[in-house]
Amino acid sequence: xxxYSFMDVSASMTGPTGVIDLGYGSANAEEGIVVxxxxxxxxxxxxxxxxxxxxxxxxxxxxxxxxxLKDSPVNKKLMLAYNAQSQSSSLWGNNVFVxxxxxxxxxxxxxxxxxxxxxxxxxxxxxxxxxxVFDCIKIDELLGEF
Numbered sequence: 001x002x003x004y005s006f007m008d009v010s011a012s013m014t015g016p017t018g019v020i021d022l023g024y025g026s027a028n029a030e031e032g033i034v035v036x037x038x039x040x041x042x043x044x045x046x047x048x049x050x051x052x053x054x055x056x057x058x059x060x061x062x063x064x065x066x067x068x069l070k071d072s073p074v075n076k077k078l079m080l081a082y083n084a085q086s087q088s089s090s091l092w093g094n095n096v097f098v099x100x101x102x103x104x105x106x107x108x109x110x111x112x113x114x115x116x117x118x119x120x121x122x123x124x125x126x127x128x129x130x131x132x133v134f135d136c137i138k139i140d141e142l143l144g145e146f
Contacts, residue, residue, distance in 0.1 A: 002146030006032055008103040011066075013113070013134075015095035017081040020074065023099070027072030029129035033099055035108045035139060037062040062139045064097050064110055070127040078132050082115050095134065105144025112137030 011023035011033055022033065038061040046052045068074055085091040095113035100106065116133040 003103075004101075004146065005103070008101050009033065009099070010102065011097065011099040013078075013081075013095050013097050015081065015085065015113070016091045017084045020077050020081065022066050022074065022097075026074045027069045029067035029069050031065075031067035031129065031131075033067070034065040035062065035099065035110070035141065036065070037139065060138045060140065062110070062136055063116065064099075064108075064113065064134045064136055064139075066132040066134075068130045068132070070122070070130055072130070075130050079118075082118065085115065093137075097134070097136065101144065104146045106142065107144070108139060108141045110134075110136035110139045 006028070007024050009023045009032070011021070011026075013020045013022055022028075039057065039059060041057055043055040043057065044052060045055065066074075066078075085094075093112055093114035097108070097110040097113055099108040113134045113136045116135050119130045119132055122128045122130075
């Protein structure tokens with residue numbers, strides 16, 4: 001019987017402002033790390049006579065969302081990276097993400113990553129989570145096996 005654990009997940013963001021560890025041990029929220037593709041790989045077109053055609057999209061863009069606890073020290077590191085990278089177009093959009101599950105062999109690599117926006121700043125009765133969303137031009141994924 002296979003067992004999944006976030007303890008086996010490592011993740012990093014490497015960019016012009018340094019390397020930031022985002023995986024297990026970074027005070028991740030329960031939502032963890034989410035990799036989502038921007039659009040469907042296939043577009044199906046059906047003609048007036050009922051015949052059809054598939055169109056394969058070469059696009060590999062998507063988003064990576066890093067969900068952290070409000071008190072995670074990684075929030076400050078990401079904020080400093082955001083502030084520095086937003087000062088110059090030569091620094092913007094050059095982050096690379098590598099996310100791995102060492103137990104299963106899952107791996108996702110994203111290139112051309114840019115901060116989508118600053119996360120919402122919540123100061124509530126109970127500490128909440130902070131979601132950092134990155135737009136990535138190319139994402140490649142490989143699911144392993146448990």
